[in-house]
Amino acid sequence: MSTHILVTNSKGGCGKTTVATNLAVGLHNQGKEVVLWDYDPQGSSVLWSHNRIIASEENSRIKPLKAVACSSNKTGKETLSFQRYKYESAPFIIIDATAGKISDSELERLIRISDIFIVPTMSSSFDIKATEKFLTGLLTHRLYRSRPRPVGLLENRSVGGCETSDGFLSFLACIDIPKIAELKDSPVYQKAADTGLGIAEMGETRAAQREYRAWKQVLTWVGNQLIEELRKPPRKASRSSRSASSSAEALATKDAS
Numbered sequence: 089m090s091t092h093i094l095v096t097n098s099k100g101g102c103g104k105t106t107v108a109t110n111l112a113v114g115l116h117n118q119g120k121e122v123v124l125w126d127y128d129p130q131g132s133s134v135l136w137s138h139n140r141i142i143a144s145e146e147n148s149r150i151k152p153l154k155a156v157a158c159s160s161n162k163t164g165k166e167t168l169s170f171q172r173y174k175y176e177s178a179p180f181i182i183i184d185a186t187a188g189k190i191s192d193s194e195l196e197r198l199i200r201i202s203d204i205f206i207v208p209t210m211s212s213s214f215d216i217k218a219t220e221k222f223l224t225g226l227l228t229h230r231l232y233r234s235r236p237r238p239v240g241l242l243e244n245r246s247v248g249g250c251e252t253s254d255g256f257l258s259f260l261a262c263i264d265i266p267k268i269a270e271l272k273d274s275p276v277y278q279k280a281a282d283t284g285l286g287i288a289e290m291g292e293t294r295a296a297q298r299e300y301r302a303w304k305q306v307l308t309w310v311g312n313q314l315i316e317e318l319r320k321p322p323r324k325a326s327r328s329s330r331s332a333s334s335s336a337e338a339l340a341t342k343d344a345s
């Protein structure tokens with residue numbers, strides 16, 4: 089049985105690949121076997137994984153991490169390599185997918201199989217509006233409502249003095265979704281992407297150390313969700329999932345009215 093972590097939002101450029109690849113490195117550094125599923129035909133996670141192979145040839149402490157291209161650039165359909173691969177399992181599968189760019193049936197499959205949802209967002213009003221809409225759609229989706237699972241928001245590219253809008257934070261509180269960490273806008277992310285590394289491998293610069301603290305928060309949150317999920321009796325809704333479910337129902341009612 090694999091743990092599937094879906095990193096998604098309907099918005100492009102909000103940091104899904106950045107989050108997916110850094111999370112992969114974080115879990116790998118905890119000794120976990122991780123594979124990335126790249127649902128973006130642009131294949132940024134796959135490119136990152138290729139960059140990482142080069143990095144591993146230059147530095148023996150860097151270990152390659154597998155990324156599988158899931159949809160083909162030309163047809164948008166599943167690639168042959170993914171069709172072969174998807175029945176193999178790894179303990180942790182991190183899925184990098186833009187909800188608006190994949191078919192409804194693919195999105196449904198991902199919602200069905202995912203154990204944890206991480207939603208990166210930036211804090212501009214455009215991004216917040218799109219994320220609000222996306223979260224409402226996810227929490228009211230029948231496949232989510234029938235089996236509520238942990239959802240966490242990751243604020244990305246935050247800049248000093250420009251705080252996430254109060255309205256958005258109260259929206260998150262109302263639907264019981266935590267903001268799990270805040271990643272600063274920093275060139276260290278660009279550098280990590282270009283060199284196939286994660287923040288934890290970016291050395292001792294002040295920016296890398298600051299971001300490393302944020303990533304520790306993310307990994308702690310993921311670890312806590314896994315412990316919570318293990319405590320749940322199989323297929324029975326716990327108190328927290330019932331409360332997530334009632335939040336989802338509240339949203340559905342709000343939407344319908």
Ligand SMILES: Nc1ncnc2c1ncn2[C@@H]1O[C@H](COP(=O)(O)OP(=O)(O)O)[C@@H](O)[C@H]1O
Pocket residue numbers: 099100101102103104105106107132244245246271272273274275276277278281
């Ligand atoms: N916190 C950050 N600070 C600086 N640049 C970032 C940050 N997060 C992402 N980026 C850069 O922004 C661009 C888009 O990020 P990416 O993760 O590819 O978004 P998505 O996968 O959602 O399209 C990339 O060039 C990436 O390196």
Ligand SMILES: [Mg+2]
Pocket residue numbers: 104105106128132133184
């Ligand atoms: Mg991407």
